[in-house]
Amino acid sequence: MIDFPNKTIERSSVELTKEDFVSDQLVKWCPGCGDHAILAAVANVFPKIGYRKENFMMVSGIGCSSRFPYYVNTYGFHGIHGRAHAIASGMKIANPQLSVWITTGDGDSMAIGGNHFIHIIRRNIDVNIILFNNQIYGLTKGQYSPTTPMGSVTKTSPQGTIEHPFNPGELVLGAQGTFFARAVDSNVKLMTEVMFEAARHDGTSIVEVLQNCVIFADKTHAAITDKEVRDDAQIHLKNGEPMIFGKAKDKGIRLKGTQLEVVKLGENGITEDDLLVHDQYQQDPGVHLMLAKMAPPHYPVAVGVIRSAMYPTYDDLVVDQIDHAKATSKIKNVDDLLNSGDTWEIK
Amino acid sequence: MSNKLNFIEKEDVVVKFVGDSGDGMQLAGTLFSDAAALLGLDLATFPDYPAEIRAPHNTIAGVSGFQVRIGKKKIETIGDEVGILVAMNPASLKSNLKWTCKGATLIVDADSFDEAAIKKAGYATNPLDDGSLAGYNLVKAPISSMTREAVKPLGFDIKTADKTRNVFALGIVYYILDWKPDSTLEYFKLKFKKKPDLIDANKAVLEGGLNYADNVEALKSQIHISKAKMAPGRYRNITGNVATAWGFLAAAERSGRPLFLGSYPITPATEILMELAKYKSLGAKVFQAEDEIAGICSAIGASYTGSLALTTTSGPGLSLKSEAIGLAVMTELPLVIVDVQRGGPSTGLPTKSEQSDLMQALFGRNGEAPVVVIAASTPADCFNYAYISSKIALEHMTPVMLMTDGSLGNGSQLFRIPKVSSLPDIKPPMAVANDKDYKPYKRDPETLVRKWAVPGTVGLRHRIGGLEKENVSGNVSTDPANHQLMTDLREAKIQKVADFIPEQEILGDKEGDLLVVSWGGTRGTTQAAVEELQAQGKKISLAHFHYIMPLPRNTHEVLAGFKKNIVCELNSGQFVNYLRMKEPDYKYLQYNKVQGLPFTVNELVSKFNELL
Numbered sequence: 001m002i003d004f005p006n007k008t009i010e011r012s013s014v015e016l017t018k019e020d021f022v023s024d025q026l027v028k029w030c031p032g033c034g035d036h037a038i039l040a041a042v043a044n045v046f047p048k049i050g051y052r053k054e055n056f057m058m059v060s061g062i063g064c065s066s067r068f069p070y071y072v073n074t075y076g077f078h079g080i081h082g083r084a085h086a087i088a089s090g091m092k093i094a095n096p097q098l099s100v101w102i103t104t105g106d107g108d109s110m111a112i113g114g115n116h117f118i119h120i121i122r123r124n125i126d127v128n129i130i131l132f133n134n135q136i137y138g139l140t141k142g143q144y145s146p147t148t149p150m151g152s153v154t155k156t157s158p159q160g161t162i163e164h165p166f167n168p169g170e171l172v173l174g175a176q177g178t179f180f181a182r183a184v185d186s187n188v189k190l191m192t193e194v195m196f197e198a199a200r201h202d203g204t205s206i207v208e209v210l211q212n213c214v215i216f217a218d219k220t221h222a223a224i225t226d227k228e229v230r231d232d233a234q235i236h237l238k239n240g241e242p243m244i245f246g247k248a249k250d251k252g253i254r255l256k257g258t259q260l261e262v263v264k265l266g267e268n269g270i271t272e273d274d275l276l277v278h279d280q281y282q283q284d285p286g287v288h289l290m291l292a293k294m295a296p297p298h299y300p301v302a303v304g305v306i307r308s309a310m311y312p313t314y315d316d317l318v319v320d321q322i323d324h325a326k327a328t329s330k331i332k333n334v335d336d337l338l339n340s341g342d343t344w345e346i347k
Numbered sequence: 348m349s350n351k352l353n354f355i356e357k358e359d360v361v362v363k364f365v366g367d368s369g370d371g372m373q374l375a376g377t378l379f380s381d382a383a384a385l386l387g388l389d390l391a392t393f394p395d396y397p398a399e400i401r402a403p404h405n406t407i408a409g410v411s412g413f414q415v416r417i418g419k420k421k422i423e424t425i426g427d428e429v430g431i432l433v434a435m436n437p438a439s440l441k442s443n444l445k446w447t448c449k450g451a452t453l454i455v456d457a458d459s460f461d462e463a464a465i466k467k468a469g470y471a472t473n474p475l476d477d478g479s480l481a482g483y484n485l486v487k488a489p490i491s492s493m494t495r496e497a498v499k500p501l502g503f504d505i506k507t508a509d510k511t512r513n514v515f516a517l518g519i520v521y522y523i524l525d526w527k528p529d530s531t532l533e534y535f536k537l538k539f540k541k542k543p544d545l546i547d548a549n550k551a552v553l554e555g556g557l558n559y560a561d562n563v564e565a566l567k568s569q570i571h572i573s574k575a576k577m578a579p580g581r582y583r584n585i586t587g588n589v590a591t592a593w594g595f596l597a598a599a600e601r602s603g604r605p606l607f608l609g610s611y612p613i614t615p616a617t618e619i620l621m622e623l624a625k626y627k628s629l630g631a632k633v634f635q636a637e638d639e640i641a642g643i644c645s646a647i648g649a650s651y652t653g654s655l656a657l658t659t660t661s662g663p664g665l666s667l668k669s670e671a672i673g674l675a676v677m678t679e680l681p682l683v684i685v686d687v688q689r690g691g692p693s694t695g696l697p698t699k700s701e702q703s704d705l706m707q708a709l710f711g712r713n714g715e716a717p718v719v720v721i722a723a724s725t726p727a728d729c730f731n732y733a734y735i736s737s738k739i740a741l742e743h744m745t746p747v748m749l750m751t752d753g754s755l756g757n758g759s760q761l762f763r764i765p766k767v768s769s770l771p772d773i774k775p776p777m778a779v780a781n782d783k784d785y786k787p788y789k790r791d792p793e794t795l796v797r798k799w800a801v802p803g804t805v806g807l808r809h810r811i812g813g814l815e816k817e818n819v820s821g822n823v824s825t826d827p828a829n830h831q832l833m834t835d836l837r838e839a840k841i842q843k844v845a846d847f848i849p850e851q852e853i854l855g856d857k858e859g860d861l862l863v864v865s866w867g868g869t870r871g872t873t874q875a876a877v878e879e880l881q882a883q884g885k886k887i888s889l890a891h892f893h894y895i896m897p898l899p900r901n902t903h904e905v906l907a908g909f910k911k912n913i914v915c916e917l918n919s920g921q922f923v924n925y926l927r928m929k930e931p932d933y934k935y936l937q938y939n940k941v942q943g944l945p946f947t948v949n950e951l952v953s954k955f956n957e958l959l
Contacts, residue, residue, distance in 0.1 A: 078812025
């Protein structure tokens with residue numbers, strides 16, 4: 001049994017299956033949408049995590065990704081645009097026994113909810129955020145988002161966008177994120193794996209899923225996810241293993257000076273020993289940031305768990321402070337409070 | 348003490364301490380009111396401070412003040428006119444003289460009236476010498492130099508000495524009132540436990556002030572106020588913001604629901620956040636969010652997961668919370684939103700009080716989004732209304748807007764301490780585990796209230812959110828008839844709250860020539876004005892409203908018995924227009940003021956006299 005650092009959340013006494021989490025609602029995403037695969041991954045991973053099914057809490061904001069809670073049979077709350085992180089913060093602080101999961105999109109979290117996104121991460125509240133990054137506003141039908149590549153023609157950028165996009169990983173690490181993983185919607189196994197790792201991590205976990213919107217930004221991630229190119233365009237990071245990728249497993253990543261470099265094994269005498277070995281648990285985010293930023297054409301995109309560093313969580317510290325105050329304060333109830341300080345009797 | 352002066356017996360007296368912000372006027376006022384309370388007097392206080400923390404030295408903009416009214420009868424207001432003004436510099440004298448009564452005692456720090464400061468205050472000549480203050484009892488006390496003298500033997504420098512000038516002034520006022528400084532000395536002992544030399548310094552300065560007053564000839568009389576006749580019980584002094592915080596703590600304890608506050612600092616509501624942050628020992632979870640929206644959204648999250656959830660703010664913050672209040676309406680979750688109103692619009696007058704958020708509270712949301720609106724009326728009753736707001740929110744599964752204002756929040760009053768067990772029960776409609784009949788929007792037929800199913804409970808997994816839901820099942824629905832039904836149900840549920848609130852009281856006869864209608868923080872002045880005219884035999888009564896949405900069931904009858912109705916409020920006419928909508932059978936006169944200032948009793952009396 002894999003050890004879970006979180007002892008607060010009660011575990012299920014019976015083995016759960018996918019069926020325990022199927023809701024009775026009709027799934028209304030477009031056929032071919034990447035969201036279906038994310039739903040499949042969640043259905044896979046929740047029983048594996050093993051918490052009581054009543055202790056799962058799904059929270060969302062607005063957008064296609066935010067319909068998610070209706071499709072999972074847990075406690076669920078569909079909030080308002082951009083505010084899922086704030087709502088979830090209240091839920092987890094108020095009720096640490098819940099395993100809180102947020103489903104959100106690039107518009108919901110990077111634009112209207114950007115402030116809440118960076119602050120929940122900074123506080124390291126123990127929630128899991130699945131960030132559906134399709135680089136477009138889908139539910140409002142095709143406007144550019146904060147992650148749309150510069151120059152893209154969309155309904156609100158007929159001449160191409162003139163905005164520099166966010167790289168979510170960079171934003172997460174800039175906000176002192178303790179956990180960041182990336183997956184692609186076409187790989188349910190990988191999604192399941194990183195979601196499990198996210199659940200295991202005590203702190204704010206962000207899983208960015210490169211998700212395809214078939215209607216408004218179809219194939220936006222094709223250069224990374226297409227069958228023909230994916231082995232060379234992605235590197236699956238595994239803790240403790242050298243960073244090797246490519247169809248022929250002949251390419252690797254090494255540190256040259258202050259930068260990462262893609263090298264070919266066997267060329268110029270380069271061996272596995274020259275490659276970086278992934279350490280997802282290291283505290284210093286320097287290499288994690290470089291890995292999160294890797295992008296074509298010069299680098300593969302990093303998938304898997306990029307960072308998983310241990311820091312105290314906000315919700316644990318709240319409980320610690322309350323326990324300490326209860327043990328040391330003279331004010332044990334509201335009558336004590338009302339009668340504290342300067343009071344006097346009038347007869 | 349000296350017996351050379353005459354004693355004048357008075358019912359009440361208004362004292363105001365004014366000076367540069369940083370002169371310690373708020374502390375002087377607080378120490379003074381604590382001393383009064385411990386002597387058995389009733390009191391009301393109000394701090395009057397600028398928005399800037401330290402505005403330029405010696406300017407009008409930088410004047411900070413603290414007004415206290417003490418008396419032997421029930422004190423309802425902070426008083427229209429100041430009887431004893433302590434002014435630490437020319438600017439504070441200039442900006443406050445207009446609030447003093449004829450013949451008021453002016454205690455000024457004569458040392459501060461140098462040429463530069465006089466000019467900076469906008470005086471052409473020195474008011475202490477040019478005869479302009481001839482109608483006052485002027486005490487030109489060299490406070491700065493005497494304070495320095497007082498601490499010199501203890502080895503303090505000028506800078507430290509000048510920080511205790513306020514204490515010297517306090518000594519003079521204590522002398523005038525013939526008070527012993529015991530409670531204040533006790534305060535210094537506690538406050539400077541680790542710096543005993545400061546205890547000695549403050550003691551020396553306070554006694555310096557008393558001795559100076561004993562010797563100076565300018566003081567012609569002392570004032571004597573006998574103890575107030577108050578209902579027996581244990582009392583304390585409390586500000587409206589602290590009372591609000593404590594009311595919530597009491598409601599959490601009685602309801603058994605843990606308290607969660609999500610809030611963002613904003614004047615003049617911040618004290619509630621700071622106050623609740625102190626009581627982790629009572630299990631209070633206080634979350635200082637990244638913005639106003641996160642404040643309320645975190646509270647909504649906490650509410651869904653079973654907490655007594657609160658958010659506190661002032662007008663601009665309430666604007667930011669509007670969308671989220673709609674979410675709480677749609678999800679029918681308990682939530683108390685406190686609006687400590689200030690002058691608006693926009694940033695407006697952050698440190699001044701107004702009642703101009705009422706329409707925003709009632710209607711400031713998209714869609715048909717009714718909420719309960721309740722207003723507290725005195726600093727002490729903020730406790731009661733915070734408690735009642737929580738009770739209604741929890742038992743009726745609805746957002747409740749609790750309206751207070753800057754003068755209530757910062758003002759203080761004596762508070763008779765209740766026993767928590769004597770407060771009304773709070774019984775939230777909790778759904779029980781494995782309830783086979785549980786449906787998210789299944790309602791109690793009497794109250795139309797849905798059940799509260801807290802995550803973690805077995806057998807009650809469900810999803811809700813901001814999309815319109817089908818009644819009973821809670822499934823997402825765009826069905827036209829269902830939307831009509833849900834809209835009507837949400838409204839009816841709020842109206843049903845009227846069955847659980849008290850009927851509207853009338854102060855005075857139920858019939859007469861003039862009914863004064865007011866709401867919220869103006870009660871002290873409207874009541875004092877009405878009582879004054881009642882004492883003269885006028886047929887005038889007061890209906891002061893605490894419950895605004897829904898209105899008390901007997902509102903129609905209350906308004907029926909008078910030849911004229913006048914609605915008085917510190918805005919351009921928001922409650923009066925609401926009444927015109929809800930009770931259209933009557934004609935309403937109105938009296939409004941939007942100056943960032945409270946009503947004065949005098950202006951109300953003269954207005955009412957015009958109508959009688």
